[in-house]
Amino acid sequence: MPYGLTRLHGVTEAQGSYNRHATPQAAGGALARPLLEKAARDLALDAGDRPIVIADYGSSQGRNSLTPIRAAIAALRTRLGPHRPICVVHVDVAENDFSTLFDVLERAPDSYLAEDPDVFPSAVGRSFYRSVLPPRHVDLGWSSYAAVWLSRIPAMVRDHFWPPASTGEARAAFERQGALDWNAFLALRARELRFGGRLVVVLPGLPEEEPSAAASGSHFLMDHANALLSEMVADGSITAEERARMLLPSYPRRRSELLAPFEPDGCFDSLAVEHCEEFPVPDSGWTDYQRNGDGAALAARYAGFYRATFLPTLASGLAPERGAEGRQAFIGRVTEGLKQRLIRQPAPLQLTAQVMVLAKQGPA
């Protein structure tokens, strides 16, 4: 394996780049908010004064967690009253930019801390493919656009870097890894949830039918980036070896794959499916473009999203001696190339988001 575990689940640039550009992920998260609020209203609560625990699995730099966690806290407060402590634990890999996360929590005007002195944030710097919190510790789990990142790379992708573009043996290996990681994620979270607790998971969707996959979602952005990488190998700005090391360990799952562990009775381990729904993600970039025809603005938005979400991970395939500067130059060049291509061929992203609500069964 050319990658160590800690490099996986998506590398992000420091200084809040992910925070500023992960807008489709924010829109996807927003679709899940009513279900998250319902989960906060439905979960089992005991009397007493122990802190209520919300876990945010895969927080990145925190920006996209503010609104959903604030909504969850508001829903819990209608049940708890004002003073019961609520602990919010943000989980991400050790190399995540936790300083930006804590700074955002303190300073963002829409932070969930702004109105509630009895909320206590913390962070765990460890992969969520391991046990990260004590058993029966979590009242409400939230995981948005995170469990799409695999724990390991089971195969390389021929002539591409994105697992859904793979075929044959490689595709089968990714399907197996995707199933293993999803099962592991669910089993670990089942252990960490309290009885009667809820876990709400948001993921980018992949259509059930293979033929439509290539034409939809982020696939066309992936293909543009892939073509740019070939150009860069051809003109010598990256080596074939570097190109060969580039892979996004991201595995969007079909609805049937998400539900597979819960067959046949809707239960897996102690978790029961309460809700599973697929939504089209609103795309204000495309709406604006249809209104104002500003193709450059559309291209800049899509390229900014792509840069923040995927390019740091691709850049980690570069030779280490290129350093931070070389990685920045690479990221800048691909971003610029994407913009040019998107200006020539504007097309809507048409992303979908899957939302699952799981309830932990057991003695009240």
Add this chain to the structure above:
Amino acid sequence: MPYGLTRLHGVTEAQGSYNRHATPQAAGGALARPLLEKAARDLALDAGDRPIVIADYGSSQGRNSLTPIRAAIAALRTRLGPHRPICVVHVDVAENDFSTLFDVLERAPDSYLAEDPDVFPSAVGRSFYRSVLPPRHVDLGWSSYAAVWLSRIPAMVRDHFWPPASTGEARAAFERQGALDWNAFLALRARELRFGGRLVVVLPGLPEEEPSAAASGSHFLMDHANALLSEMVADGSITAEERARMLLPSYPRRRSELLAPFEPDGCFDSLAVEHCEEFPVPDSGWTDYQRNGDGAALAARYAGFYRATFLPTLASGLAPERGAEGRQAFIGRVTEGLKQRLIRQPAPLQLTAQVMVLAKQGPA
């Protein structure tokens, strides 16, 4: 005030510099270990399965927390048995290098995680001069070489940058701030401790008698650094304005100042003094030097300690346009100057450490 709150309590370099060079602090922490273990044996424990909470107030990059926290966990395990979850919460300011902290916890062979899968680390990125954990949440608090950093700078120091070198009005302002911050630290921790919990605090000592202060402890290092800064202003490598902004918001307290809030009956708020002791800190650098006469090695050790502990904070007085490179150059130049001066005038550090053990009173 030229400094914002988040710049205070000691800036550290990233990539683990503090971890490698804060050896006097480690030696001071080691002196407190038997008292920490005793606190772990004495604190009140309930039956049941709620996690036991250890809070590490002022963890920096984590290196110096490993051994004491491991010792505390071992002492707790003799009472708890193997499976009761123990949560360890490392508290430091938001800009602390939490990635190094989490990496050290996972990888260091002497990490407290190495032998115990039922220990769960987390971090809080917020000044400990604020509320950082829920009320009655902490069983055992530990704070080593952290509460010496002030929450704000109440005055500038004439012709120096270190509060103990100040006189007159400025000195009085630092004494007031030192008292305010110590009271605030204690009141906040009292609220966070469970009834029957313990808080162990380690601090660098300052002698009761003023005349001896100048000749002891880190004072001679501070004076060397101060002379170097004057040289750098004279030769134009830093501006007088930059020099004027440099101040270490560090306030070592006399034993009488530490005990003042507990007058007259040994209690402050719900905290009672169980133990208060001053120890000379073993100095293996000086011992080695007495044996082998290697003045260069001694100078490198002391300068390395000084660099990691104090220079990033002084460097934050530089003009922002100097950037990271300018700060590194400054830190390198002062470190080198210190080495040269220490080679010419070898002298022992003669540090002392104060250790306090506080117990939270209240219903069992």
